[in-house]
Amino acid sequence: MGPVVSLHLIDYAIIGGYILVMVVVGYSLKKYMRTGEDFFLSGRSLPGWITGLAFLSANLGALEVIGMVANSAKYGIMTVHFYWVGAIPAMIFLGIFMMPFYYGSRVKTVPEYLKLRYNEATRGLNAISFAIMTVLMSGVSLYAMALLFKLMLGWSLTGSILFAAVVVLLYVFWGGLSSSIYNEVIQFFLIWLGLLPLVFLGLRNIGGFAGLAQKLPEAFLHSWKHLGSAAQNPLGIEWMGVILGLGFVLSFGYWTTDFLVVQRALASKSLAASRMTPIIAAFPKMLVPIIVVIPGLVAVAVLPEFSQSAAQTGEYNSALILLMSHYLPNGVLGLAITALLASFMSGMAGNVTAFNTVWTYDIYGTYIKKGRPDKHYLNVGKYTTVAGVLISVGTAYIVQSFPNLMDYMQLIFSFFNAPLFATFLLGMFWRGATPWGGFFGLLSGIGIAALHYVLYKTGVIHYTSEMGANFYQAWWAWLTDFVVTIGVSLFTKKKAIAELRGLVYGLSPKEKGAIKFYLRPEVWGSVALIATLALNFIFW
């Protein structure tokens, strides 16, 4: 298959402008990187709107956009569950209930919290699994980008991989987390500006939602109506699996414990700003289905060749690029491609910065060289960036064997992240959870996830769809962690109350000085929750 679109000078100018700005921003941030905290946590100095948009964009990477458009073409409007069930409640929970412990305890990383709350072993388990997972994700991101540009523009896989890797390396090396966050905010604007023309033209072409409804099967048009049983809907899963697996475990596991997103909130300038970070992010997050779900539906409706071949092969990832080539003339086309490029690069940059922070503080600074001066760790962080990019390039070639990138991502999440949420929940809200309870709970949760996966793959356990299997796997992993943590805690030695101060609910100093009513995270969190509920009913 030849390239789908051809670019003109204007498109290259738009792409080039983005790359140039990113490199210049990275370079001008270099002089601010004086300490480890500057490099790894932006000196904890950023305002809420920047960390909030970055929080959202850190997740709105390559896989998110292309994978979600593919999901929408495959499953229809049910894809909104990944947003309204699978993200918003967890984001609000993080802002209201968990950020006080993360930010208030001044930890630098999520694993460091585990060290303070539980013990060294728990931190080690989490830090190492997170580091591995992050590098994998970074490779996934790179590969997805290279594949897209190959299909779309005919660029060579290796060429795209190396080019993106060098740009990301340059600006992360210079500006650390700040570069990453600035890129994410720029990406936030680009992704909306780049994809909205597609939504506008698609809807206009097909005659709005009414026109869409005429062309699509009934099951594609509702988010909840057909979730009564797994056999009746294209997702192949019923409401219970959606709520428990996606809405509760996967979502909370990802949004509240994944250092990639939590790191953005930790970079905020104050506790109040850190709590508002995920809540500010929740509002645009609610609307992301506009730019991913609608294009997926339009693709099925206006591209008959695509829907036929996709139904046969199960390969939906080309939905977005085919639609772009169908509707976008040069100019806005370049903008849309730049938006994708930006989300790929920031996805990778985000993973690389999270990786270098965890590696430097939780692995290198704990097990390899302890107690060196700050300057030493700053340098280690910089060189870890180089290593992280190199490993990502290697990983990019490994992920080719998985057909649906999104399912792959869910798979990885459910091994490591799903049980983690139980560990944090008990850690933050039950002072009786003991160090070894935390460790064995987490370990057995990961073990059950892996076991479940093996049983499913060997046909011992059966589900209607791969997605269903992932959701339930997450649920069982979470439950195992929860039960084992409590069980082991009853028989092992507790931490002294003094050691838990600031880390556990009820043992933290009250926030001093009341924030104005209309600035409180609780207020905005409730507004976001009500708006999300309303959306669920509208698209029932």
Next chain:
Amino acid sequence: MEENKKAHLLDLKLPLGGLLCFYGLIMVVYGLFSGKDAYEKSLGININLFWGALILVIGAALLLSSFRKPRPRKT
């Protein structure tokens, strides 16, 4: 040295606004000079022109807000 450590980094609105202004400008100019047949795909709508104009407005607003208020010095 110490007091501008927290003069928090570079103002993001500057590069962001600049980039969007650049995009808006070239898209508007391209929209003005590209022929009608370039817009067959986009249902006959000169989308570069009007989308470029919108981007230009957003970019200019960001630049303006970045220039207008010199950041107060933190203590």
